[in-house]
Amino acid sequence: MKTLEGTPSRRFAPIIGEIALRSRPFYARSRAILVTPRMDRGALGYRACLTSGPAGRFFHPDHLFGVDGLEQLGDGDIVRLDSAGKAHVLWETGSAHNALLVTEACNCSCLMCPQPPRAHDPALLCEARAVLDLLRGRSLTQLCLTGGEPTLLGEDFVALLRRCVREHPEARIDILTNGKAFADRRFAARVGEAATPNVLFCVSLHSEIDMLHDTLTGAPGSYIATQQGIYHLAEQGCRIEIRHVISRKNAQFLESFAEHLYNYFPFCAHYVFMGMELCGNAACNSTVVAVAPYEYQQQLRAAVLALARRGLPVSVYNIPLCLCAPEIRPFLRQSIASWKNIYLPQCDSCERKEACAGFFGTSASLPLDHIHPLKKEEVCFTPPNDSATDAEEPGGCP
Ligand code: SF4
Ligand code: SF4
Structure with missing residues (x-):
């Protein structure tokens, strides 16, 4: 999450508001956080302010002063200020990677989790609702609910999904989940009722071998639960994406995993192979899970082509172009x-930098070996699949 730092004007409870880069009429200020070079009378009426200049006087709204990097904020971004002096960007206008983090709790403890689970903090759900309040009436193309494991919120999750669907019927809504909660067929039915064709359930599945999947998720029985969950979602007519994070433990099985997808989950809307973000648990367990894309280049090539040749929509996330075989770029x-x-x-x-995930x-640590600039003609691009999402999850469950 992008975060700016400054000095708080005083102690205050966290404030969530939308960024105003220009002055607004007085009646439209109460939900806005003004970004201003100096605190003067123009700051009155706003929910809060951010300034690169010195502190305002006592009658000004709560604010952070001496903030660096204000040029990184866009008009309409949604930001949370706290009295530790931080401004966290919760929603970036124009970004395709916005997500609402609704809980950090999870019923897995994956070896490669980039954001290790923590006890549920109800403030996160309140924060997500506050962001939705500010987004109401905006035209969104994309929205994502993530965790931790968002389905652990049970009926609160169903209500949140209903709200997203109702208020943003045009938006693609991604749910990042390990899918275990949907092993409960009644819960899957409740969620299925709330979902529309714009909702995509992005379910992480890390192996076709139950013991290996369970080892990677740190939760015995999770393979069975996730598999049942996928089938129960499919029964409800939900659109499903399968996300497979590549680690040292499963990299050599990519082709057989692709065969498994084709044989047992051919009904999914999208299949994704993902490079790993080496932070959180993944960094702590790097000797066990870290693997450079160059090491599994041929396995990934075979897996992607196995799905593509059968007409299944497949994508690769988080891997630089030059580290993949030319045929799958x-x-x-x-x-x-x-x-x-x-x-x-x-x-x-590199002449293909604009198309590379980087x-x-x-x-x-980064996979530095074998990185080399490409010529334009080295990559022949086809349009993305209709069902392809282009969002890597912002933290939490891949
Ligand atoms: S050299 Fe080009 S393809 Fe390789 S990582 Fe850099 S931008 Fe991507
Ligand atoms: S990667 Fe996802 S499923 Fe695994 S522990 Fe993290 S949040 Fe949970």
Whole structure:
């Protein structure tokens, strides 16, 4: 999450509001956070303010002063200010990677989780609702509910999904989930009732071998539950995406995993192979799970082509173009959220940089070997599949 820092004007409870880069009429200020070079009378009436200048006087709204990097904020971004002096960007206008983090709790403990689970904090759900309040009436193309495991909220999750669908009927709504909760057929039915064809359930499945999947998720029985969950969602007519995070433990089985998808889950809307973000649990367990894309280049090629040749919509997220076999480069997507997306100095001379996912700036180490600039003609692009999402999950469940 993009975060700016400054100094709080005083102690205050967290404030959520939408960024106003220009002055608004007085009646339209109460939900806005003004970004201003100096605190003066123009700051009156706003929910809060951010300034690169000095503190305002006592009658000004709560604010952070001396904030660096204000130029990174866009008009309409939704931000949470706290009295620790931080401004967290909860929603970036124009970004394709926005997500509402509704809980950090999870019923798995994956070896490669980029955001290790924590006890549920009800404030996150309140925050998600506050963001939705501010988004009401906007025309969105994309919305994502993530965790932790969002379905652990039970009926609160169903209500949140209903609200998203009702208030943003045009938006693609992605649910990032490990799918275990849908092993309960009644819960799957409740969620299925709430979902529309715009809702995509992005279910993580890390192996076709039950013991290996359970080892990776740190939760015995999770393979069976996730598999049942996928079938129960399909029974409800829900659209499903299967997400497979590639690690050292499963990289050698990519082709047989693809065969498994084709044989047992051919009804899904989309299939994704994902490079790993080496932070959180993944960084702690790097000796066990870290693997460079170059090491599984041929396995990934075989897996992607096995699905594509059978007409199944497949994509690859989070892997640089030059680390993949040329034949599968058309399936790669720019999938890393802009705030943590970085490139290397040698990328400056690459003629395909604009189409390359690049790297996670949050990773503890980067796969530096075999990176080489590409010529335009080295990648022949086809249009993305209709059902392809282009969003890597912002934290939590891949
Ligand atoms: S050299 Fe080009 S293809 Fe390779 S990582 Fe950099 S931008 Fe991507
Ligand atoms: S990766 Fe997803 S399923 Fe696994 S522990 Fe993290 S949030 Fe839970």
